[in-house]
Amino acid sequence: MTRLLATPIRVGHVVLPNRIIMGSMHLGCETEADAPQRLARFYGERAKGGVGLIVTGGVAPNPQGRFGADGTVLDHPSQLDHHLPITDAVHQAGGRIILQILHCGRYARHDDPVAPSAIRAPISRTTPRELTEAEIEATIADYARTAALAIQAGYDGIEVMASEGYLISEFMAPATNHRTDQWGGPLSHRLRFLDRVVRAVRGAIGECLLSVRLSMVDLVEGGLSGDEVVAAALVAEQAGADLLNSGIGWHESRVPTIAHPVPAGAWAWATARVKAVLSIPVSASNRIDTPERAEAILASGAADLVSLARPLLADPAFAAKATGGQAGAINTCIACNQGCLDAMFDGRPASCLVNPRAGREGEFVAVSVAAALKLAVVGAGPAGMACALEAAARGHHVTVFEASQHLGGQFALAERIPGKETYVATLDWFAAELDRLGVTVKLGRAATLKDLDGFDQVVIATGVRPRRPDIAGIDHPMVALYDDILSGRRTAGQRVALIGAGPIAFDVALYLLGPSAPFDAEWGIDRTLLQPGGLAVVEPAEAPSRAITLMQRKPGRPGADLGRTTGWIAKAKLQRAGVAMLAGVAYRHIDDAGLHIHVDGTDRLIEADTIIVCSGQEGDDSLAQQLAAAGRIVHRIGGARQASGIDALRAIEDGTRLGLQIG
Numbered sequence: 001m002t003r004l005l006a007t008p009i010r011v012g013h014v015v016l017p018n019r020i021i022m023g024s025m026h027l028g029c030e031t032e033a034d035a036p037q038r039l040a041r042f043y044g045e046r047a048k049g050g051v052g053l054i055v056t057g058g059v060a061p062n063p064q065g066r067f068g069a070d071g072t073v074l075d076h077p078s079q080l081d082h083h084l085p086i087t088d089a090v091h092q093a094g095g096r097i098i099l100q101i102l103h104c105g106r107y108a109r110h111d112d113p114v115a116p117s118a119i120r121a122p123i124s125r126t127t128p129r130e131l132t133e134a135e136i137e138a139t140i141a142d143y144a145r146t147a148a149l150a151i152q153a154g155y156d157g158i159e160v161m162a163s164e165g166y167l168i169s170e171f172m173a174p175a176t177n178h179r180t181d182q183w184g185g186p187l188s189h190r191l192r193f194l195d196r197v198v199r200a201v202r203g204a205i206g207e208c209l210l211s212v213r214l215s216m217v218d219l220v221e222g223g224l225s226g227d228e229v230v231a232a233a234l235v236a237e238q239a240g241a242d243l244l245n246s247g248i249g250w251h252e253s254r255v256p257t258i259a260h261p262v263p264a265g266a267w268a269w270a271t272a273r274v275k276a277v278l279s280i281p282v283s284a285s286n287r288i289d290t291p292e293r294a295e296a297i298l299a300s301g302a303a304d305l306v307s308l309a310r311p312l313l314a315d316p317a318f319a320a321k322a323t324g325g326q327a328g329a330i331n332t333c334i335a336c337n338q339g340c341l342d343a344m345f346d347g348r349p350a351s352c353l354v355n356p357r358a359g360r361e362g363e364f365v366a367v368s369v370a371a372a373l374k375l376a377v378v379g380a381g382p383a384g385m386a387c388a389l390e391a392a393a394r395g396h397h398v399t400v401f402e403a404s405q406h407l408g409g410q411f412a413l414a415e416r417i418p419g420k421e422t423y424v425a426t427l428d429w430f431a432a433e434l435d436r437l438g439v440t441v442k443l444g445r446a447a448t449l450k451d452l453d454g455f456d457q458v459v460i461a462t463g464v465r466p467r468r469p470d471i472a473g474i475d476h477p478m479v480a481l482y483d484d485i486l487s488g489r490r491t492a493g494q495r496v497a498l499i500g501a502g503p504i505a506f507d508v509a510l511y512l513l514g515p516s517a518p519f520d521a522e523w524g525i526d527r528t529l530l531q532p533g534g535l536a537v538v539e540p541a542e543a544p545s546r547a548i549t550l551m552q553r554k555p556g557r558p559g560a561d562l563g564r565t566t567g568w569i570a571k572a573k574l575q576r577a578g579v580a581m582l583a584g585v586a587y588r589h590i591d592d593a594g595l596h597i598h599v600d601g602t603d604r605l606i607e608a609d610t611i612i613v614c615s616g617q618e619g620d621d622s623l624a625q626q627l628a629a630a631g632r633i634v635h636r637i638g639g640a641r642q643a644s645g646i647d648a649l650r651a652i653e654d655g656t657r658l659g660l661q662i663g
Contacts (some may be wrong), residue, residue, distance in 0.1 A: 002291045004298040006323035009052075009305065011209045011281050012242030012636070014096065014156070016052035016305075019298060020319045021245065021283055023309035024100045024159065024213070025340070026057040027359045028349040030072045036082050040089035041361040046312050047095025047465070050320030052305075055159050056086075056212070058102025059150075061142035065103030065167065069110045074099070074146045080153045080379050087154030096576040098157040098209055099150040101143055101201070105167030106176070107251060116171045116193075117178040123252045123389040136183060136193065139167075144200040144424060157209025158201050162236070164215060165245025168194050172232055174532065175222020182339065187228055191235045205310050209245040212236040216270035217534040219249035219525070226529025232359045233274045244278060245307055246271045246285040255523045255535075258310075259566045261419035261573075265293050268526060270534075272302035283307045289333050289422065291322035305404050313340055313352040313359075314535060324599030328432065331355055332425035337565045337648045345564040350417045354426050366660055369395040376401065378447045378623065381409025383638025383651035384461030387432040390659025392437040399440040399455070401447035405429055409463045411471040411488040417507045418516055449626055457633040460624040461655065464617035464639035464646055471498060471592030474613075482508050482614045493609025494546050497595045500614035501552035501581065502561050503647075506570045508614055512546050513577050549606050551582040551597065558583055619643035635662065 005019050029038050041052055060066040060073045073084070083099075090097040106115040106128040114135070115128035129141065132540040147158045162168035170176040171193040177184045183192055194212075202210055214233055218224050224232065233244055248267045249257040256262050257598050267286045275282040284303035288294050292304040311318050313331040321330050332353055339353040352358035372395045375386045380402035392398045406412055407427055414423040434441060445451070466481040468474055482504055484490040492512055498505045516522055526536035552558050558581040559571045574581070594608035619639045627634040637658050638651040 002295045002322050002327065005291055005295050005306070009281060010119040011053075012157075012209050014209050016096070018050070018052040018319060018323050019062070019305040020050075020052050020294070020322070021287055021305055021307040022051045022054040022312050023245070023307040024055040024057055024161070025309045026314075026344060026350065028344050028347075029359065030057060030569070031070045036057065036085040038359070038362065039440065040085040041385035042359055043086055043097060044089030045316040045361055047090040047093035047097070048647070049312070049315075049317035050323065051095065051312065052319065053209075054090060054097040055307075056099050056155075058161055059146065059380045060099045061101050061103055061146040062114055062116045062139065065105070065139075065142075066110065067104050067108060071104075071110075074149050075142065077149065077152070080149065083150070083153035083155070090491065091154065091376040096156040097207075098159050098211060099153075099155045100159040100161050100213070101146050101150075102161035103139065103143075103167035105165075105170045107166060109306050115167065116176060116183065119176055119178070120174070121165070121252055133181060133183070140193075140196050140200050143197045144204040147204040151205050151208055157211065157242075158205055159211040160198055160201055160241075161213050162194055162197075162232075165220070165250030165252055168197060168607070169215060169218070169250065172228075173218060173220070173223050174423055175220060176250075176398060187231060189616065191232055192228065194232060195235050195239050197443050198236055198239035198241055203457040209243070210241050211245050212241040212273075213247050215247040215249060216267065216274055217248060217254045217525075217529060218532075219253035219535065220533045223250065223533030225532050226534065229529070230274055230277055233278055237278055237280050241280060243281050243283065243305075245283045246274075246511050248286045254567050254572070255525065256342060258335060259569055260422065261516070261569055262287050262335070264289050264422070265297055266519060268297045268300065268302040270529075272300070273529070275301070275303055281305060285309075287335065287432055289335065291327045291330070294322070302601065310335065310340055310352070313350070314354050316358075331429050332422070334420075334422050334426055336423075339565055342563045353649045353652060354429075356656045364656065366390065366394055369663050370394050373456040374400070374454065375457055375459065375662065376447065376452050377414065377459045377461055378452075379409065379461035379463055379638075379640070380407045380441065380443075380579065380652060381461060381463040381638060382411050382648045383463070383640075383655035384409075384459065386652045386655030387459050387461060387637055387659040388431050388655075389430065389437065390438050390656055391662055392434070392439045394660070394663075396663055400434070400442065401445050401451060402441065402443050405444050407441070407443075410483065414507070416486050417511050418576060419510070420507075449623075452632070457635065458627055459635045459637060459658065459662070460506070460621060460627075460640045462620055462623065462640045463651075464619050464643045466612060466613055467616040467618045469587065469615045471499075471587045471590060476590045476611070478609060479590060479611045479613060482612055485612055486511060492546065492612065495594070495607055495609045496546055496548045497606045497608040497611045498550040498614055499587065499595070499611065500616070501550050501558035501583070502614065503563075505550055505572065505614035506559060506562060508612055509548055509550055509574055509579055511569060511575070512548060513544055513579075516573070517541070541576045544579075549575070549579075549580040551585040551599075551606075551610075553585055553587070555584040617643050617646065
């Protein structure tokens with residue numbers, strides 16, 4: 001039941017058809033030559049999918065405010081042609097879209113970052129230049145100019161980005177504003193920049209919709225207290241905002257805010273504190289992954305709307321399905337960050353692990369087949385399921401053979417990792433879609449050449465298996481493969497040595513440590529918000545139930561291959577639990593005493609009851625070779641095509657591409 005979610009709401013002079021906002025996110029293609037067309041397809045698809053209001057990725061009001069040297073700026077009429085295709089596409093689909101104005105402040109990654117004070121951010125390499133009072137006034141005027149240009153470009157309004165540690169946040173927080181003039185010092189002075197910017201934007205756009213995004217809790221030392229956040233929200237309302245949109249934390253915060261270890265709906269309590277004092281609508285955000293979660297937040301009174309970003313990467317029709325009684329058909333965001341945020345921070349365009357089309361709508365186009373083929377897909381991991389789904393949707397007759405008794409392959413192990421329980425949603429979605437499309441799935445059936453007789457083409461998606469390294473004693477009874485442990489076929493002892501220090505090894509270590517402490521306690525969150533930034537003292541972790549040593553052959557810090565935006569969370573958890581991490585290790589041999597190694601010029605014994613191999617994977621394409629030798633048309637995807645570096649992101653994209661092309 002999503003009665004509240006589907007209810008229209010008045011925001012300023014506009015009535016939105018439902019309570020779902022598509023929150024701001026960058027795609028990493030905004031400055032490409034074909035950006036207008038790509039963004040038009042992307043936003044148009046979400047408008048067609050029924051979302052009540054779309055907020056663009058942040059656009060800077062001047063060159064100093066852009067994110068990087070090639071960041072997006074809107075400061076001249078000549079740039080309007082870049083935006084007109086976007087607003088046209090959204091309006092043709094019956095949607096509304098507002099442009100977010102974002103000045104990066106000290107987070108800017110170019111040669112001339114500016115800020116209220118010359119204080120370098122811990123995640124930045126450059127110390128910003130302190131703005132003069134004349135430059136502050138000019139920057140306020142720049143916000144107004146960008147807002148007016150946005151309305152000329154067809155946007156339905158503006159969102160002022162005043163959260164997550166960007167320029168306006170920096171003016172408000174004592175940690176980043178050491179000024180002694182009218183823009184710094186007491187709270188009323190620190191909120192002056194917010195007030196002036198919102199008033200200037202309101203004056204530039206008339207009655208068009210005006211949203212302000214404000215961090216409900218800063219999660220940094222020297223951030224705003226709860227009462228100061230409320231004061232800032234009231235300033236935004238009084239200055240002319242129609243809507244207050246929640247942000248959570250600053251980008252430099254050492255508290256996770258949106259990754260998979262964060263409980264769903266974890267921050268609604270912070271939004272509720274602000275909503276209680278405002279008369280304008282307030283939107284909750286962060287880790288709202290399902291219609292049921294969104295409905296519960298609205299029903300609790302914590303917010304009037306919900307802002308979703310990554311869930312609309314995963315499924316552009318989220319809103320239509322949620323409000324139309326099809327919630328079970330939603331392809332759920334699992335908050336992995338692999339396809340979106342990790343890609344962005346690696347300098348690649350954003351997409352989505354569970355939906356490779358996201359951001360590439362013009363590249364992944366399904367065309368119905370003229371002549372249906374009888375296809376066999378061998379393997380029901382992410383690659384095989386994605387291929388079967390796309391091929392069947394185009395009209396092919398597809399049969400999937402899976403040797404195990406369940407769908408998912410190695411991906412099915414992920415849900416056993418604390419914090420990754422929601423990964424099961426992807427498997428559930430694939431299972432439902434394969435059933436809806438009439439795909440025949442044969443579980444517990446390792447396909448043979450005879451099984452594959454009569455099929456026009458065969459897709460080999462048999463995935464990978466753990467690789468056993470060449471170490472003396474590797475066959476010792478205390479040695480287990482990672483999938484033996486994660487599947488529950490083997491149980492680890494109290495002293496564990498992990499051979500390997502990549503993503504799988506970190507996942508195994510987290511699995512062995514067991515359930516985490518309650519989120520607020522583990523990360524030091526003070527819900528009273530009496531202290532600046534809403535931080536509390538993190539209590540020392542209890543002694544872990546196991547002694548774990550994680551090691552790798554290569555030099556350098558273990559965990560370098562983890563996701564850019566989630567790896568630090570896993571490393572922090574393991575460090576607090578006392579997990580030993582060794583690099584530059586040479587493995588000598590294994591015997592009853594444990595694992596003998598050479599590291600830092602010294603021979604050592606890692607005493608262990610269980611040694612778990614997490615040192616890579618290998619594929620098996622023997623069946624593909626037999627088929628090719630027999631003259632059959634055969635395709636390899638996922639780990640069967642290339643085992644090195646395989647993950648679900650690449651596997652699903654591999655399967656999707658072949659499913660769209662085959663036949």
